[in-house]
Amino acid sequence: MRSLRKPSVIPGFGLSLGFAAFYASLIVFIPLAALFAKAFTLTWAQFWDTVLHPQALASYRLSLGAALIGASINLVFGFIVAWVLVRYNFFGKKIVDALVDLPFALPTAVAGIALTTLYAPQGWIGQWLTPLGIKVAYAPLGVVVALTFIGLPFVVRTVQPVLEELEKEIEEAAASLGANRWHTFRRILFPALLPALLTGFALSFARAVGEYGSVVFISGNMPFKTEITPLLIVTKLEQYNYAGAAALAVVLLVFSFILLLLINLLQHWSNKRAGG
């Protein structure tokens, strides 16, 4: 108990813990508990029927798969964007920096319509891809594009501040000790950035799994092919089947929770390694 009572800037450990618990319950736990309660108004047989239906299984594959791919793309390119924004000075940097946040601010339906306009067979980009046999809009690839778009800021904004903290001198020191570029990146930069990269990846993934607004415009919503799980949830709601909708939501939540937990563990491990 002593260690918890270290003097801190914000007084009243008990009070602030109480507040934190209350706030978390209000914002997160209570709605989630209500969701679980609704899902389990179904009998077990009904629950499994709903969540293991072939159409539902196909939608998990697409939703989770596209979210993972999107988050991975963001991991690589988000890192590069963050790197450029921190390490280089160029004309218009402030504007590019502000642009990164746009996917946060844009209503998702607008994003979806804009992306579809670009990637549809007659669209600005689509017209060049179609002759090559690449179908983006109304295909699973379109889902990946939309999920990549909405997830980009998460990686950039988590990596950026950490990168800013990393002084250039460390790299210089590494170089003067004989490390080549690859070594410096792998041994010096990467371990320091890994926790931030993982956080960005996790946020980008979690955001993508639940995304509805932008995806329904670009995916085409064909059953078994381009139907994401949130769309199936909406079709259940259209039948006033609230419990069925909640059951699918529970599956998504559990999947996401497991993945986020794994990422957290990974982070913990990498922190410990970096610390030791």
Add this chain to the structure above:
Amino acid sequence: MLALTLGLSVSTVSLAQSEVKLLNVSYDPTRELYTEFNKAFADHWQKTEKQKVTISQSHGGSGKQARSVIDGLAADVVTLALAYDIDALYEEAKLIPENWQSRLPNNSAPYTSTIVLVVRKGNPKNIKDWDDLVKPGVQVITPNPKTSGGARWNYLAAWAFAKKKYGSDEKAREFVAQLYKNVPVLDSGARGSTTTFAQREIGDVFLSWENEAFLIEKEFGAGKFDIVVPSLSILAEPPVTVVDKNVEKNGTRKVAEAYLKFLYSKEGQEIAGKNFYRPRDPEVAAKYAKVFPQVELITIDAEFGGWQKAQKEHFNDGGVFDAIYKPGT
């Protein structure tokens, strides 16, 4: 202090008498219709009852709007795309009595519409009727009937045509399955499909409510599309009702009922006609006969035994629509 409280309560009472508020929760394409109608009704109410009425409108997908009301949106009246969504106000929350649809004339639908085929200028694929839609190489744009109330009318119209032409439910099922094989994109709502067809130029024919087809012409310019009226279609009846539980709480029953009744008046019917809904009133309908071509129309009740039955058989999970997309069929 007492005098102040008294004064306050008196002033609220007198305010309540001089002004009343209504919330009409409607679906997407009625925005223009009700903007005009609300103004007309406010004038009418001011003249006859000497009371100011302020009407707010809310628009969105029909099913989503119904769920908002079930979850507590205090709508005084709802004006939705299909009876199934209003039925839910009774089924899920008992906000209205079971017999709500018999309380107003014409199944509580003061105006109607039907499903028409919108094709590209000059009708390059020569589409005349429903059976042209199943031909190979014809792409059909229609929203997903699982998420769009409007799209359910499209599906049922096609079904009714096939059943009449080929004589059995079995054949109708094959026809509809064939038709949906020609659908490259299932947008989640009618507005999404409109964009797909009109803006992205995908597809040869777009299944649309008649009133929306006219709106498309207005929005994207006449001369880009043609409207083809099929030999047989469905009578789309978007119904209206007072939400009893809410008007009792808000004390607005009288004005809410008058509001809906005014939809059936000459003036209300005229506004419906102007906004491309087919008026019920024979006199007003005659005036708009040039705009709305004659077409054989079947009804949900006669052909499909009502919305509850149609929904369960065709659109609920495990229904006929799902079977069309089962892998391996």
